[in-house]
Amino acid sequence: MAGAAELLHRRRHNPSPRPAQDAEVQPGQGAGQGLRVTTGGSAEGTSELEVGGVPLRVRISGPADGVPVLLIHGIARSLEDWTEAQDLLAASGHRVISTDLPGFGFSRRGKERPGLPAFGRAMAALLEAAGVTRPAHVVGNSLGGGVAMTLAVDHPGTVVSLTLVNSIGFGSDQHVSLAPMAYAALAGLPGLEKTFRPKTSEAGIALMQANFFDPSFATPERLREAGRLAKQRDYQATFLGTAATLGAPIVGIRAGWRRALLARVRESGIPVLVIWGDADKILPPTHYEAARAELPDAQGHLFADTGHMPQIEKTAEFVDVVTEFIAKLEATR
DSSP: OOOHHHHHHHHHHSOOSSOGGGGGOOTTSTTOTTOEEOOOSSOSSEEEEEETTEEEEEEEESOTTSOEEEEEOOTTOOGGGGHHHHHHHHHTTOEEEEEOOTTSTTSOOOSSOOSHHHHHHHHHHHHHHTTOOSOEEEEEETHHHHHHHHHHHHSTTSEEEEEEESOSSSOSOOOOOOHHHHHHHHHTSTTOHHHHHHHHHHHHHHHHHTTOSSGGGSOHHHHHHHHHHHTSTTHHHHHHHHHHHHTTTTSOOOHHHHHHHHHHHHHHTOOEEEEEETTOSSSOTHHHHHHHHHSTTOEEEEETTOOSOHHHHTHHHHHHHHHHHHHHHHHTO
16 A cells, blocks of 8 residues: 555645545435535535534545544634545545534534533534444544543543644643734724734734744645634634633633643543644644653654644655554554
8 A cells, every 4th residue: 555655645746626535425324414515615525414403514534444533623723624634544544534623614613612521522423423333543633632632531432542733731831823813803893994904814824824834834725714714603702712711822721621631531541642743833842742741651753843733744744653553553453
């Protein structure tokens, strides 16, 4: 089987209009009934799935009998953060599910207060609705890492391993700017649009570039995508509500929930892989060191010259690390 680097090269130089794996997802397949094709976002092959009464945008790819892998994005982001990594994981035989968390991307918010417990419940319900009948390998980036850990400890039996990618939970310091939302709110007031609309754009570009070691990854397409996401009706309320429950970004990420969650993860005995970028400007690499100390049995991988999203900046290498971790665990099951 071709390695991730070769598969990624083929994908970028011979793009197909729609990943073949996505075509395997059919309404009524398994428990995942009610899938409806969606058009929001740039990722191809997405559908809308009713999960606990809330429409969530999902992308399901790979063979139906493949090892299940759930990908969870970070705060104010979307499943587009996983597009290429998902394609490579699916091409290597995994059944891969990515989603927009409730209230982010093109998913609706629902009635629950946004935060780790609610997102964890939504992910447990998503796995059931998607017809996943065995524990999944769960990969979470940033906020998604906290959601993954919460899913694992609040819903025993749903998770067989955790891959925490530049994850929250390991330190109080973080660098997420509220400027784009503040400027957007001011630009919506009478007489202030001309003054603050350009500032909104500038702040959004700066925030996007901060995710990467190499700012060229903040492509025009990704900037347009971020702009579309910020205009979704539940975006600001979900962002601010989630941040308030975590303690970020105004007072720093609170220690209380972090200590309690990590203690439960340790007690669970679930295998953990911690991945980080050594140039993360959002959650600095000191958090990686803390993660290795807090989870001493976890495996670790630190990418050089990489920012907050290794799955984008080092896609092929990232997928190789994750698939090797999963394969070793599957060999012992």
